[in-house]
Amino acid sequence: MSSSSYDYIIIGGGVAGLTLASRLSKLLPRSETKQILVLEAGTDPSKADYILSSTGYHLARESEHAYILDVEANPHLNRRAAQVSVGKALSGSGAINGSAWTRGPKVDYDYWAKLVGDDAWSYDKLLPFFRKTEQVVDGQGEPIAETERDEIHHGYDGTLKVVPMKANHPSRHYPLRETIQRAWEEAGVKYNPDGNNGNQNGLTEMVELWVKGQRQLPSQALDLSRVEIRDFSVVSRITFDHSAGGEPVATGVDLVGGEHFGANKEVILSAGVYHSPQVLMLSGIGDPTVLQKHEIPTVVPNGEVGQNLVDHLAVGITWKLKHPEKGLAIGSPLFNDPSYFAGWPLDFILFGPLDEPGNLEPLIKDAADREFLLRPDASHMEIVTLYAPMGPRLTGIDAAMDGSHASSIAVCLTTTSKGSVTIRSANSEDPPIIDTNFNATETDRYISREALRKATSVYLETETGQSFISHEVTPEGYAAITRDTTDEEIDKRIRDFGYSLDHPMGTCSIGKVVDSHCRVHGAKGLRVVDGSVIPVPLACHIQATVYAIAERVAEWIANGE
Template identity: 65%
Template sequence: MASSSYDYIIVGGGLAGLVLASRLSKLLPPSDTKQVLVLEAGTDPSTTDYILTSQGAHQAWTSPHSYQLPISPNRHLNGRSTTVPVGKALGGSAAINGGAWTRGPKSDYDLWAKLVGDESWGYDALVPYLRRVESMALVEGMEKDETQHGYDGPLKVTPIRSQWPARKYPLRESVQKMWEEVGVKYIPDGNAGDQNGLVEFVEAWVKSARQLPNKILDLAKVDIRTGSTVQRVTFAKVEGQGQDQPAANGVDLVGGEHVVANKEVIVCTGTYHTPQVLMLSGIGDPAELTKHGIETIAANPEVGKSLKDHFALGMAWKLKHPEKGLAIGSPLFTDPSYFSGWPMDFIEFGPLEELSKLEPLVKSQEDRDLVLRPDASHMEIVTLYAGMGKGFTGIDTPMDGSYITTIACYLTPTSKGSVTLQSASIEDPPVIDVNFFDTEADKVGFRQALRKAASVHLETEAGRSFVSHEVPPEGYACITKDTTDEELDKRIADLGYTFHHPMGSCAMGKVVDSHCRVIGIRCLRIVDASVFPVPMACHPQAVVYATAERAAEWIGRGD
């Protein structure tokens, strides 16, 4: 029978929770009993075929291993609402994500450190924790760089070039020349602090196989309970007045079971669910808590605020010479290696070329620090060698080898969303308002990203060598340098979408301190992407790994 008392209770068996549990279990003194408990609402997905392969990624999004969380209608996107997939499984969203491995630029980490007043979060200080997880595949012609990368960590990290000659896509050289023509530098290693340029795509797939955290991490000294949903964190009563603070002492599960935490409770349920757990536990805006009959334990109106996400839009391109076998669907595009991950070679990260246009639009100092850095990565642009379909571009491109897709994404949003409560039950999803496109700065910045993505394909010699024209959705203008702001905004409002990178709903410096401790509460921490105080310009899983590794050392030492 499982114990009802542990030193540490980790709420959420996602990526952060499992990394934290594995590392923490090794840092603690030897014991006859397991001292770390992970409580996960989902189940173990490690025998589910579509979870285990890159080809099943889209099926995973709508599977029982995924919450389908409703997103409130967005007033800036014509009142559109949607649902988003969030992992409900051991491994969390690492069991359903796209597997891209990008760290983000040094300047993002250094801004993080500046905002929270703790150099522990600066890039140079965090590199050892980024290295710790990696087992970087070697690329022919490149020497090991042990100052930046790990080569014996639990997660195999594979640059596309490490899979040559088999996985060398036919359009690689043309795409590289296309970007060179507009002055974008080629960066062989975009995960070494400098990513502004054309970087080699790196992924966490190994020959199309997903690496589930619960399989690659050592969890032998951890108790893991699946199918266990936490309703609330509980607290010890405070005696007297003065400076005493409530102390977390355990959790209540749905169904009524109580489990005791002798030292700490750590919430790792992700950007959408973590603020929900806090509010259900009495930590949040008293006005919001009172609406649902929840006693306020610690008043903090920032809980659930500062939600940010990356916003994207796709474009479909008709190829000039589909008979050459340049894209998925062509009978000549048959090498099995082409299908072992995302069909792409590069990501272009870059700053806005007309940053001065944003300067008068950005009001708060926090937003100015984010947006007006000349070394920021404001945009991400990728070209995929397939017609990705209506969900990506707004049109049903046939998968016949005649089309490729470009996705442009805006990475430095100043628009802030929120997470609030639908009810006093954890079994009801939270109310999520992402609030995309709320600021004029975001509109101006994203327009620039779209125009850049279009111009590099249409106005370079290399781009014109393989692209015939854009195929826009019916009723919309093609995107060119001459497309009006109004035409762009209409297409964005009707067809733009989340890149599934939510962050910041329990931001460090506002909800937690720089050691991830919940402000105003003892013995309670948050370790997941909800604490990011900066919308990191990357696919966040690498940063989540490092955040959990960093926090584990502090927790193990009692810091």
């Protein structure tokens, strides 16, 4: 066994871990001693073309740079088992995700701050950290003209190049863009040119991190020159000192294979929503009953570790287009122009409330859920329309890429279904047990149904929608979705085809597992900094939030808070 020591050890070289390491290395006084060590289980993915290219997204999710984790059979989704992919690479899930960039609404962060009793998590207090991560550019990666900037809400010299579709290069102009916009406006949904300024609801521009079809890896975008990084380093446990009495003090980590690293100041766990609670439990922090089952001595009893898992459930729809020349067809001029696949083939994301939020009230079983679901300006649903078919796994339809099909995704954002993550064994190389518990509540089922009905009403009931969409292509044996389709028929579609949108949160929640500065309850010198600390279901693709969390906590650590 070998050993060496650092001031800070960060477990996980993903979005949160690398952002934290980079910012902390700049905030700390320069020192001759080794200060920050990042331990990453995977390796550097930057030489893999499928990682770097937007067209390789699906390959990335199934590659050696991903953990492909089994999800328990779900009784609320017809007992279907599933799989989720998370990053196993330097850059973490930033190496395999879809690179969407959405913050969510102001009201979500203000609710978070109220829930945990700390205004530091309010939208206005987090805004400087959101701006630090952003460098808003056009589709060619060039700066936005100063006259078009909104420096109150956005950053223009931050870590990552952020590309709104409206600022994209003229050559990537999808033929259906204006038609889609008119259909939503005809349905009474206002166009919102900037959904990332705290006011999210409306038909918002897609904002992404793809720049000319290339992924921005955190490991390349961040300055890590003062950080030591070790890949192929799987952590087996965090070690503690109990000699002083009182709360145990985190002293370092043991790796699989026996190597030990000491931490003079803090161990920071940034292993992600599924693996951070696993590492805590393997280290003796968790439900004592679970720990005893696997003969792990209890260091800090806390039954909340691994609980409170939330994610967004999505259902796909396939449309038949009236004018195939406006879709993306193999062999067509559009398909052969690489600019059309330089990111996701879409222009807009609809974020919005329910048309009749009062209908939720009789379905709500819990007072906390009532406050959460009935907030003014909440984003209950998300609807995305792509100019290409999504495939049978997501829609039940194996539609040809011949220009005659498009697809939509309808998403329940304000989920109240909560799942869990726990350990399979005392071996850190065994994957965790994941129970998403999707679709478990009446309110979730109602929101999913209404999101599907909303999508079909816009495209099949408006004059504009009818001008370019012929009909919904339904899986064999399933009813088309309309306002008149019964709840039971729509529920069957959700149970059979609902899937994770890969936005997990909450398994080490602030207020339950960590305090409002992300310090683990009952232990000293130990924090969790990643999406697992998010205590409420945010109505967004959570990548931007995870960057902001890491930026926020880095400042606290540097200030000794």
